[in-house]
Amino acid sequence: MKNITVVEPLFVSAFQCIGSECRDHCCKGWNINLDKPTVNRYLKSSQIEIKTLAVENIDITRKSYASWGTMKLTASGNCAFMDESRLCKVHASLGASALSNTCATYPRKSRIFKTEQQKTLMISCPEAARQLLTSPDAMLFEETIKPQAETFKAKNLDQQKKLLNLMCLNIVKVSAEKLDEGFYALTSFLLGAERISPEKDWLEQMERHFSAVLDSLAQGHIRQQLDQVKPDHNLQWSLLMRLQGWFGGMTHKRAFPTLYHYLNKLIYIQTEGAKTDHVSQPMIRLDTVWQKQVMPWLAERPWIMNNYIQYRIYEDFFPNDESRSPLMSLYLLTAEWFLLKSLIAATVELVGTIDEEDIINIIYSFHSITKHNPESVMAFVAEINKVKVNDDLSLIYLLK
Incomplete structure (x- = not known):
């Protein structure tokens, strides 16, 4: 058993589905792929309504283990398992563990490396978008250490790439509401980064370059350059x-x-x-x-x-x-x-x-x-x- 660092913005850890109160629920307008165990579970369910709906509304495609079937949508574009209150009949009668992988995880997703998992949310979910946009601290990060048995199967996290990502995040954060300056500063940063050799004193050169771009933002030089465009x-x-x-x-x-x-x-x-x-x-x-x-x-x-x-x-x-x-x-x-x-x-x-x-x-x-x-x-x-x-x-x- 190895440890893995789990990284997530605060809006990710704070997220909770608001169910029927959602302004635009996620059970409509999309193809809903069902994995093989889920298809079999619904078709053989002891709950008559679930079994009947499954027989009538699941197209068996057998494209892959993860996409064994596709849920038909009703005339109004909704998943056939959705009830009048815009809640899931499967969840209500069989519990959360009976949901397909797609339904159980959305809007959550993550990138997994050998020593780090980076969690996020898909903001096609209105509630995820709301929490991201309305909280001043939404993009502050928190880290936790957790045991992870399968980390050895993941690829290594390139530390240079991670540093580039963090530097870009900080450049944007410093620009606050002046995002035109933030984008121009990112342009300057990336152009300069291209000229730095990845083998010779890369970290030291990148830190100097990053500091210079932040100084240009703070001192108004980025604004002056942008105004000339x-x-x-x-x-x-x-x-x-x-x-x-x-x-x-x-x-x-x-x-x-x-x-x-x-x-x-x-x-x-x-x-x-x-x-x-x-x-x-x-x-x-x-x-x-x-x-x-x-x-x-x-x-x-x-x-x-x-x-x-x-x-x-x-x-x-x-x-x-x-x-x-x-x-x-x-x-x-x-x-x-x-x-x-x-x-x-x-x-x-x-x-x-x-x-x-x-x-x-x-x-x-x-x-x-x-x-x-x-x-x-x-x-x-x-x-x-x-x-x-x-x-x-x-x-x-x-x-x-």
């Missing part, structure tokens, strides 16, 4: 139009009605710009609202969006995705941020007010559609890639 309204316009078109094909997905409520406002503002053939007009309009109305509101609640970007960096183990370069990972993260920022600004422009509920709704519904499974992530990334111009540094033009 001229916005590329055509790039901004093209990205938003591309993503709006992609979302249009997601109408069958869970949480789409919620996202569309906000997306429709952004579409309206962009349509007004299209009528005059000046794509810069709606971009300037959105940025003006952001600077004059949203930023003062965020200044009083600097943790809200800062927690979100910290979460994204932690969740993705940014910038260490082996399938792309660190700068490409930053480009994709910046593009997502620009879309969310635009949705928030469009809402404030047309409604006149902003509150936490709007931001929670935008973020959980965005994640429900774009982050729920690897296929969704790949498709969304592909759309963003179609707009990229020149190189990954075009991300800078999304910060203005």
